[in-house]
Amino acid sequence: MKKRRWKKIIALSLLFTFLGFNHIPAEPLPQDNPDESQKENEIEIEIEEPKNLYALSACLMDADSGRILFGKEEDVHRANASTTKIMTLIITLEHADLNEVVTFSDYAASQPDVQLNGASGEQFLLKDLCFSLMLESHNDSAVAIAEHVAGSVEAFAGLMNEKAAELGCMDTYFITPNGLDKEDENGFHGTTAADLARIMSYCINESPMKETFLEITQTPSYSFSNIERTRSYNCNNHNRFLTMMDGAISGKTGFTGNAGYCYVGALRRDDRTFVVALLGCGWPNNKNYKWADTKQLMQYGIDSFEKVNLLDLEIPKEAEYPLEIRGAKTEDYSRIKKAEVWCGTSGKQTENILLRKDECIEFKLERKQSLKAPVEEGTAVGTLKYMLNGQVVREEELVLKDSVPAWDYRYSCLRLVDLFSL
Numbered sequence: 001m002k003k004r005r006w007k008k009i010i011a012l013s014l015l016f017t018f019l020g021f022n023h024i025p026a027e028p029l030p031q032d033n034p035d036e037s038q039k040e041n042e043i044e045i046e047i048e049e050p051k052n053l054y055a056l057s058a059c060l061m062d063a064d065s066g067r068i069l070f071g072k073e074e075d076v077h078r079a080n081a082s083t084t085k086i087m088t089l090i091i092t093l094e095h096a097d098l099n100e101v102v103t104f105s106d107y108a109a110s111q112p113d114v115q116l117n118g119a120s121g122e123q124f125l126l127k128d129l130c131f132s133l134m135l136e137s138h139n140d141s142a143v144a145i146a147e148h149v150a151g152s153v154e155a156f157a158g159l160m161n162e163k164a165a166e167l168g169c170m171d172t173y174f175i176t177p178n179g180l181d182k183e184d185e186n187g188f189h190g191t192t193a194a195d196l197a198r199i200m201s202y203c204i205n206e207s208p209m210k211e212t213f214l215e216i217t218q219t220p221s222y223s224f225s226n227i228e229r230t231r232s233y234n235c236n237n238h239n240r241f242l243t244m245m246d247g248a249i250s251g252k253t254g255f256t257g258n259a260g261y262c263y264v265g266a267l268r269r270d271d272r273t274f275v276v277a278l279l280g281c282g283w284p285n286n287k288n289y290k291w292a293d294t295k296q297l298m299q300y301g302i303d304s305f306e307k308v309n310l311l312d313l314e315i316p317k318e319a320e321y322p323l324e325i326r327g328a329k330t331e332d333y334s335r336i337k338k339a340e341v342w343c344g345t346s347g348k349q350t351e352n353i354l355l356r357k358d359e360c361i362e363f364k365l366e367r368k369q370s371l372k373a374p375v376e377e378g379t380a381v382g383t384l385k386y387m388l389n390g391q392v393v394r395e396e397e398l399v400l401k402d403s404v405p406a407w408d409y410r411y412s413c414l415r416l417v418d419l420f421s422l
Helices: 002-020 034-042 081-095 126-136 139-150 153-166 193-206 210-218 289-304 409-420
Strands: 057-062 068-072 101-103 123-125 221-225 232-236 248-256 260-269 272-279 305-309 324-326 341-345 352-356 362-367 370-372 380-388 391-400
Touching (some): 057 193, 068 289, 081 139, 081 153, 081 260, 101 139, 123 126, 126 221, 139 153, 193 260
Antiparallel strands (some): 057 272, 221 232, 260 272, 362 380
16 A cells, blocks of 8 residues: 555656656757867958959859859940840740751841841751851841741740849840840840849750750851752851860850940859850950950959858857757656757758858858747758858758657646556
């Protein structure tokens, strides 16, 4: 009888203990060593940015992340001449079969130089006209392609503007497929250096037709005939940058009286891909300014930036430190169960980014310190932001790794029954 009485006393004591005192403070968070942080901050690297550029607008972009590495009036809307044709080509590749036959219209045949001199009614393979478009920058080929793909130049321009908006190019407005100067009630044909770099980055990195785009824009020369085999044509690539620097992979020149000399080009070196876009880079007789600017910007990118995988960085200890769960049900009455938190990515975000050698990623952490049981696995408890120069380059959600049930009266009664049955 005494033995059973002592069991009851012990059981009730344990029950009251957990009902009244089951809140155990979280352990103190570990602190970083201030001496080590101070030593890291003492290391200073001086980087000289590009200067004395000829272009009115210039942009150097990391094609993989879309980060602008250097800009000069990169968000100013300007005429961009035949650099427009990179958009014309990618729209064509994504909407049509290159083996289709294209018939020149009267309007296409009437386009000004530079032109293929296709005659009204003359037919060509779409593939051949794409080489004419990109290697020789033929304006009549651009219009023939646009009319074939979309039915009219206006409809094709609609496709171009839809794609620009899809890519986040909010300061771009296309009217023509060849980039000739034109204006309507909505504004004038043009883009920004930043938007042009974004379009090129898409063409070489993201488009499902990127390999074909690169094949066409890298071809040194190309010969073809019309469908009737009555005339033959030879096209030579005017993108001199392809032979100027190791790793050059694509590019497009452009010129109109309003736009001046323009250029957009890409270079891939090791695991880094750079895109340079230039608008208003001199007027006759300064057609070589664009090559000087491009080389300076590309060399700056090669010398100054390194690729960093954000997922390899050491995140703040607080982000993964155990979270206190108040009122949690435990199995052994000796401690409060704590659920760990982990970093999970929500949505498509940057993992790799080019950092200048004097830059570093900083973290901004927002997380709860405790929760009340019960809690479910995957419950959001905070966010971890990767900051670069005050801008968020990646954001991760912190969630509970485990479910944690609550200590409630029903569970208490069940446990008491178990104890009394001993």
